[in-house]
Amino acid sequence: xxxxxxxxxxxxxxxxxxxxxxxxxxxxxxxxxxxxxxxxxxxxxxxxxxxxxxxxxxxxxxxxxxxxxxxxxxxxxxxxxxxxxxxxxxxxxxxxxxxxxxxxxxxxxxxxxxxxxxxxxxxxxxxxxxxxxxxxxxxxxxxxxxxxxxxxxxxxxxxxxxxxxxxxxxxxxxxxxxxxxxxxxxxxxxxx
Amino acid sequence: xxxxxxxxxxxxxxxxxxxxxxxxxxxxxxxxxxxxxxxxxxxxxxxxxxxxxxxxxxxxxxxxxxxxxxxxxxxxxxxxxxxxxxxxxxxxxxxxxxxxxxxxxxxxxxxxxxxxxxxxxxxxxxxxxxxxxxxxxxxxxxxxxxxxxxxxxxxxxxxxxxxxxxxxxxxxxxxxxxxxxxxxxxxxxxxxxxxxxxxxxxxxxxxxxxxxxxxxxxxxxxxxxxxxxxxxxxxxxxxxxxxxxxxxxxxxxxxxxxxxxxxxxxxxxxxxxxxxxxxxxxxxxxxxxxxxxxxxxxxxxxxxxxxxxxxxxxxxxxxxxxxxxxxxxxxxxxxxxxxxxxxxxxxxxxxxxxxxxxxxxxxxxxxx
Numbered sequence: 245x246x247x248x249x250x251x252x253x254x255x256x257x258x259x260x261x262x263x264x265x266x267x268x269x270x271x272x273x274x275x276x277x278x279x280x281x282x283x284x285x286x287x288x289x290x291x292x293x294x295x296x297x298x299x300x301x302x303x304x305x306x307x308x309x310x311x312x313x314x315x316x317x318x319x320x321x322x323x324x325x326x327x328x329x330x331x332x333x334x335x336x337x338x339x340x341x342x343x344x345x346x347x348x349x350x351x352x353x354x355x356x357x358x359x360x361x362x363x364x365x366x367x368x369x370x371x372x373x374x375x376x377x378x379x380x381x382x383x384x385x386x387x388x389x390x391x392x393x394x395x396x397x398x399x400x401x402x403x404x405x406x407x408x409x410x411x412x413x414x415x416x417x418x419x420x421x422x423x424x425x426x427x428x429x430x431x432x433x434x435x436x
Numbered sequence: 437x438x439x440x441x442x443x444x445x446x447x448x449x450x451x452x453x454x455x456x457x458x459x460x461x462x463x464x465x466x467x468x469x470x471x472x473x474x475x476x477x478x479x480x481x482x483x484x485x486x487x488x489x490x491x492x493x494x495x496x497x498x499x500x501x502x503x504x505x506x507x508x509x510x511x512x513x514x515x516x517x518x519x520x521x522x523x524x525x526x527x528x529x530x531x532x533x534x535x536x537x538x539x540x541x542x543x544x545x546x547x548x549x550x551x552x553x554x555x556x557x558x559x560x561x562x563x564x565x566x567x568x569x570x571x572x573x574x575x576x577x578x579x580x581x582x583x584x585x586x587x588x589x590x591x592x593x594x595x596x597x598x599x600x601x602x603x604x605x606x607x608x609x610x611x612x613x614x615x616x617x618x619x620x621x622x623x624x625x626x627x628x629x630x631x632x633x634x635x636x637x638x639x640x641x642x643x644x645x646x647x648x649x650x651x652x653x654x655x656x657x658x659x660x661x662x663x664x665x666x667x668x669x670x671x672x673x674x675x676x677x678x679x680x681x682x683x684x685x686x687x688x689x690x691x692x693x694x695x696x697x698x699x700x701x702x703x704x705x706x707x708x709x710x711x712x713x714x715x716x717x718x719x720x721x722x723x724x725x726x727x728x729x730x731x732x733x734x735x736x737x738x739x740x741x742x743x744x745x746x747x748x749x750x751x752x753x754x755x756x757x758x759x760x761x762x763x764x765x766x767x768x769x770x771x772x773x774x775x776x777x778x779x780x781x782x783x784x785x786x787x788x789x790x791x792x793x794x795x796x797x798x799x800x801x802x803x804x
Binding site for chain 1: 639663706775
C-alpha cells in the first residue's frame with residue numbers, strides 16, 4: 245500500500261516536472277514571433293556576406309581601376325567597367341559610397357568629377373566617358389553625394405557599372421603635381 | 437498486502453506489459469529530467485536577469501559561430517569597455533551582438549569579429565547586455581525545439597503523464613475496488629476523486645504558470661549584422677606641365693633694330709602645347725604676347741610699334757631720354773600653355789638682350 249502510494253506520488257512529481265518542458269518551450273517558441281512566422285531553424289543560416297569587385301565578375305575584394313594614373317591635365321577623362329559580384333551565400337542589398345584623399349589636402353580629388361553609371365565605356369584613352377544613367381556622382385569642388393543604396397543582389401549575381409574620372413577644364417593651375425586616391429566602396433549589410 | 441501484490445505483478449509479467457512499463461518509466465523519467473532542466477534554466481534567467489541569446493548569423497565567428505547560445509547579463513552602457521562583447525537592439529529593432537570598438541559619449545561603436553569594418557550605425561543606448569559565455573551549437577538545438585510539432589509532442593507527452601499519474605485508475609485501484617467493500621472502498625473512491633481533482637488543478641495551474649514564465653524567459657535571437665565590403669580605388673596624379681627650354685637670342689644677319697628670341701619646345705608633354713606666352717620686361721614695364729605652338733621664336737623689333745617690344749617701348753616715353761642713363765636690359769620669359777589651360781613654369785632670362793643709344797641719334801638692340 246505504501247509502496248504503491250509512493251510510486252504514484254513519484255509519478256505525480258515527475259509528471260509535474262515534465263510540465264517544465266512547456267515552460268522552456270514557451271521560452272523558445274516566442275522566437276517565432278521575432279522571425280516573422282518562420283521557424284527559428286530556418287532563420288539561422290551560416291551565411292557569409294561578401295562582395296567581389298573587378299573588371300569582370302570575381303571574388304577579389306579590392307580592385308585597382310586600370311586607368312592611367314599619371315599626368316592628368318584639365319579636360320582629361322577616363323572610364324572603366326566595374327563589376328560587383330555577390331560572393332555571399334545569400335542575397336544581399338548593398339550600397340555604393342565614394343571618398344577621396346588628396347595630397348596636398350583639398351587638391352586634385354576635390355577638383356575632379358567622378359561618375360558611376362549603369363552604362364558602358366565610350367571613347368578611348370584620355371577622352372573616355374560613361375553612358376547610361378547616373379548612379380553616384382561627385383562634382384568638381386564638392387564631396388561625394390550620399391551613399392546610394394542598391395537593391396538586393398542574388399547570391400552569385402553581379403552588377404556592371406561604368407566609372408568615369410574627369411579633371412574638368414578650369415581646374416586650377418596650382419594642382420600640377422598633386423595626387424589623389426579616389427575610392428569607391430561597395431558595402432553589403434545583412435541583419436541590421 | 438505487499439506479498440499479494442508482488443504475486444499479482446509476477447502473474448501479469450507478460451513481455452508486452454513489461455515493455456509498456458519500461459516505456460512508461462522512460463517517459464516519466466525523461467519528461468522529469470527535461471522539464472527540470474527547462475525549469476532550472478528559466479529560473480536562472482529570471483532570478484539573475486540573464487538573457488539567453490541565439491546567434492542567427494556568424495559575424496562573431498570563429499569565437500561565436502552561428503547557432504551558438506550565449507547568456508548575457510544587463511549592464512549600463514556607460515560601463516562598457518572596448519573588447520567586450522555586448523548585445524544591443526538597433527533602430528530597426530534587430531538585436532545585434534558585436535564587440536565594442538569604442539564607447540564614447542554614450543554612443544557605442546561595435547564591430548563583428550568576422551566583419552572587416554565596424555557597424556555603420558553607432559548605437560546610442562542606456563543599457564547593454566554583456567555576453568558572459570556562449571556554447572556553440574546549443575542555439576541550433578534550442579531553436580529546433582521551437583518548431584510547432586515539437587511543442588505539440590511535448591504537450592501531448594505532458595498531458596499523458598498527467599493523466600496517467602493523477603487521473604487513470606491503476607490495477608491496484610481496480611483490485612481494491614473489486615476486493616473491498618464498505619467504508620474502505622468508499623474512502624478509496626474519495627481519495628481517487630480528490631487525486632483527480634488535484635491533477636486537473638495542477639495541470640491548469642501549471643499551464644497558467646508555464647505560458648507567462650516562458651514568455652518572461654524568452655530567448656532572444658541575436659544577429660550579428662554581417663558586412664561585406666569591396667573597394668575599387670584609383671590613384672591619380674596631376675601632370676607637372678614641362679616648360680620650354682633653351683631660351684636664346686639671335687642677332688639678325690644685318691641691321692641692329694631687332695633680335696630673335698627662340699626656345700626649344702618642351703618634350704614628354706602629357707597633352708599638346710596650345711600656345712606659348714612670352715613676357716618682355718624693360719625698365720620695370722612688361723608686355724605679354726602669345727606665340728602659336730607651331731612657332732618657337734619671337735622677333736623683338738624696336739621699329740614695329742605694334743610689336744611686342746615696340747608696344748612696350750611706347751609705354752616708356754622718349755626712348756633716347758630713357759637711354760640717357762645707360763643701356764637697358766631686355767628680360768624675356770616664356771611659358772608653355774597647354775590644352776586645358778595649365779601653364780608650365782617659365783623659362784626666363786632677365787637680360788637676354790640690351791637696348792642702347794647709338795651715336796646719340798639712334799637706338800639699337802643686341803643680344804647679350
